[in-house]
Amino acid sequence: MRKNNIETQEVFHSTDKGVEIRVFVLPRSSQCKIAGIHDGALKIKMTKPPVEGQANAECCKVVAKQLGVPKSRVKVTRGKTSRRKVLLVEGVSAREVSERL
Numbered sequence: 001m002r003k004n005n006i007e008t009q010e011v012f013h014s015t016d017k018g019v020e021i022r023v024f025v026l027p028r029s030s031q032c033k034i035a036g037i038h039d040g041a042l043k044i045k046m047t048k049p050p051v052e053g054q055a056n057a058e059c060c061k062v063v064a065k066q067l068g069v070p071k072s073r074v075k076v077t078r079g080k081t082s083r084r085k086v087l088l089v090e091g092v093s094a095r096e097v098s099e100r101l
Helices: 005-011 054-067 094-100
Strands: 012-014 018-026 033-038 041-045 074-078 084-090
Touching: 005 018, 012 094, 018 054, 018 094, 033 054, 041 054, 054 074, 054 084, 054 094
Parallel strands: 018 041
Antiparallel strands: 012 018, 018 084, 033 041, 074 084
8 A cells, every 4th residue: 555755744753762653443344454544544444342452452463564563563652542543663664664554
């Protein structure tokens, strides 16, 4: 999924710890995948329900798989109980994220 620079700059940015990615999650979906951009955030469909952190864990797993990093490097930093979240991906650059998304 390749997006132009304007859209991807809205979705993620570099920090001193890695890259923060804004995501919009759709729990209880029929499939688990990255489904494009929605309102300045990476839209992720997930099969897990938003119960006891299941959706957060699956969200991190999907992003880690897409970026080719261990899931332990992806953490929800904001929005743990919201559909809108911010993920921190440690040890990657914005350029790597841009190329892999």
